[in-house]
Amino acid sequence: MIANVIVDVPSQNTNRPFDYEIPEKFDGIVQPGVRVIVPFGPRKILGYVVSLSETSSFSSVKKITDVLDVIPTLTEELLQLGKWLSKNTLSYYISCLQVMLPQVMKAKYRKELWKLTEEPLGSDLDPLFDGRAVVDFEEFEKSGIGYHTLRKHMNDGEVDVHYEVKSRETKKTMTMVEPHLNPMELEEKLEDLSPQAKKQRTIVEYFLEYPEAVEKKRLLDILSTTPASLKPLIEQGFIREFKQEVFRDPYGDRDFERTQPFPLTVEQETAIQPILKTIEENAHDVFLLHGVTGSGKTEVYLQSIQEVIDKDEEAIMLVPEIALTPQMVERFKGRFGSKVAVLHSALSAGEKYDEWRKIQRKEVQVVVGARSAIFAPFTNIGLIIIDEEHETSYKQEDRTRYHARDVAIERGKTHQCPVVLGSATPALESYARAVKGNYQLLTMKKRMNEAVMPAVDLVDMREELHSGNRSMFSIALKEKIEERLARGEQVVLFLNRRGYSTFVMCRDCGHVSECPHCDIALTYHKRQNRLKCHYCSHEEPMPTECPECESKTIRYFGTGTQKVEEALQELIPEARVIRMDVDTTRRKGAHERLLKKFGEGQADILLGTQMIAKGLDFGNVTLVGVLAADALLNLPDFRASEKTFQLLTQVSGRAGRHEKPGEVVVQTYTPEHYSIELASQYDYEQFFNEEMKLRKAFRYPPYFFLTLFTISHPNQLKVQEVTQKITMFMQQKLSDQSYVLGPTPSALTRINNRYRYQCMIKYKKEPEQRKFVERILHYYEDEMKQENGLQITVDFQPYQLM
C-alpha cells in the first residue's frame, strides 16, 4: 500500500502529496489523518497522510520511517477543510493542516504510553507495563506487541499515548520583553541610534511594528540576534524585561456554581425558535442575532447549546480572545460543567493540548474558545456560534489568512448544522447579507428587566477648551463622577488608546487632515514631518496652522492610561481607581483579580482600554465615561467609523445593566460625526444606512471585495518596481469593472530594514483572480526563496491595511 503524504516543507514545489510505501508493521495503522515521519532528501521530516492508494505512478518510492499517531490526528473532514482553506487563502496545504492543530503536535516531544485504568489490561499489554502506570513509547515499539493491539486498547479507553512536551513554552516562567516607550518616543530613539548599531535598530523597528510584549527568546530568534544587542536597550530604558509565569490548568482547581436555564423572555423565545428548529431538522442555515447589549444573547446561546447536547451532538462557541474573561468561562462551565473545553491563548502549550485531546476523545461536547477553536476536531457538530461576530480578531493575520466566520459556515455546511452570528453591532458585511436575506436576521431590541439603554451625553471638547478647561476631563464628566462617589455607585472610564499618536487634529475646531481622494485620515510621519495617505499615494507637509480655522493648535495626539490615572487622582483625590491595561494585567490571573476587586466594590472607578469594553456585567456601574471618542475614528482605515460605532455602543452597554439606571458621557472633538451621534442614540440601522452610502461611494466592502498585495524587500527601488509590475499585470488581466490601486507605500513603510509597498484591488466579480495571483507568486518564486529576498503576501479579505 502507498500513503500519499503532505510533507512539512512549505513551498510551491512541495505543495502536493508525495508517495511513500507503508511497511508491513504499520499496515492498517497508517490511515488518512495520521502523522508520519518520512525521509525527504537527506532529512527525516514530519508529514500528514492525506490518502491511501494501491500503487504509485513512480517506479521507486521510499518507505515511511515512523508513525506518530495510532488514532488519526486529523479527521477526514479536517483534511478536506484544509484543502478548501488552501484554495481560499492561497496558502500551502501543509500550513493549512498545521493551523488546525495545537502547537504541541508540531513541536518536539517525548512519547509515553499511559495506563488509564486500575484493572488488568490482559496478557498482551500487562507484561509491558509490569505494574507501572507509564512506560516510554520506545519500550512499546521494542516489545513487538504491534499497533493493532494497542489501538484496540486505546479505543476501549484503557491506555493512551501521551506527549510530554519538551518545548520551552511549558516551563514555569518565561522571560518577556516589551517597549518601555510609546511609538513616538521609539521613533525618536531610532533616529538617535547610530547607523552602525544595526541590530539595535532592528529591535527598535520591530517594536515599532509590534508594540506588544514578546518572549525574549522568540524575539532573538525572529531577528536572529543575541542578548548582547538587547542589553544596551534595556539598560537605557527603551525596553523592559520581565518574567511571566506559565501555569498548567487554570480551571482545574475551581468549582463552578451550577446554573439553571432562565425562563426566556418573549424576545429571546422568538429569537431562539428558528435556531432550535434548524438544529432539530439537521439543516444548515446562518443566523444573525442582532441583540442590544444586555438583551440576553448569551442565554440564547446557552439554551441552543443545551438542545445540541441533548441530541448527543457537539457545539463550538467562539468568543473574541479579549472577551474570554473569567465571567464568560464561568457562565459556560456553570451551565455545562465538565462537558466544556476551553481554548485560549493564555493556556500553555501543554494545557492547550490537553483541552484539544478532550475534544478528540469526545470527553466534552462543547468547546468555548478564541479563533482557532473553529478547528475543534469534533465529528458530529450540531451548532456553531460566533459571539461578537464583528470583532476583527476572528481574522488571522499571518500565514493562513483565514476568517473564522468563513470556516464556520463551511463546517456548518458539511455538518448540516446552523451557524449563529451574534452581536449588538454586527459587521456591515454581515448585516448587509442579512438584509439581502442570505442570513436569517433575529432581533432583540430590549434589555433584561425592562432596563433602558443608558442616556448618552455628548460633550464637545472644543467648547471645553474655549471655556478654559484644558484638562482631559470635561466639567460634566467630573461632576457626574463625583455624584457617583457620593452615592456609592461605580464608574467605568474608557480610554481608546489604539491609533492614538498617528493622526493630526486641530484642538480649536476639531479639524482632522484627511486625504482628498480617500476620505481617510492622513497619518503623521514624524521623521519627514509629513502627512501621508496609505490608500493612494497622496502626501503633504505637516501644516503649521489649521487649514480650517487658522489656529496654531493643530498637532498630533498622544496619551496613555497612566497619564489619565494621574490626572484623575489630581482631579478627584478621594477616588479609588483600578487601572486595567496591558501593564497592570500582565501577570497571570491579574485580570481576574482586578475585576473581582471592582465587583466587590473595593474601588470606585475602573479605568481601562479596549479590554474593559465588552462582556462586563456589573450592576453597580451607573456611569460610563469615554475620554476620547475620536481616537479610532482617525485611523487610516475605511472601517474607522464602523469600529468607532461598535466600540462606543459596547462601552456604553456596560452601564445600567441591572436595576439602577445608567448614564454615559462621551467626550469628543467631533460630536457631529454620524458614527458618534448615532452610537449615542443606539441607532444601529441608521448608522448602517449612512455607512453603506459611503462604502458605496468610495467602493469599499460590502459593495466591493478587496484584495491586498503587500510587497517587501530591503531595496526600495526593487519593491516599487515589483509592485508596479504586479499592479500593471492585474490591471491588464482583470475586467474594467475592477479598480487596481498602486503602487503605494504601506502605512508601515519600513520594517526591519525592509521597504513595504502595496497594491489594492477593489472588485465585484473576478472568478479568475486567484489564478492570476498564483501566476504572480509562481513568477517570483525563486526570488522569494532567497534569504532576505522578496516577500509577497496576498490577503483576500484584509482587515489590517497597514
Ligand SMILES: Nc1ncnc2c1ncn2[C@@H]1O[C@H](COP(=O)(O)OP(=O)(O)OP(=O)(O)O)[C@@H](O)[C@H]1O
Ligand atoms: N431570560 C432571562 N431572565 C432573567 N435574566 C436573564 C435572562 N436572560 C439573561 N438574563 C440576565 O441578563 C443579563 C444580561 O444578559 P447577557 O449578558 O446574556 O446579555 P448580552 O446580550 O450577552 O449582553 P452583551 O452583548 O452586553 O454582552 C445577565 O446578567 C443574564 O444573566
Ligand SMILES: [Zn+2]
Ligand atoms: Zn482648526
Ligand SMILES: [Zn+2]
Ligand atoms: Zn488617499
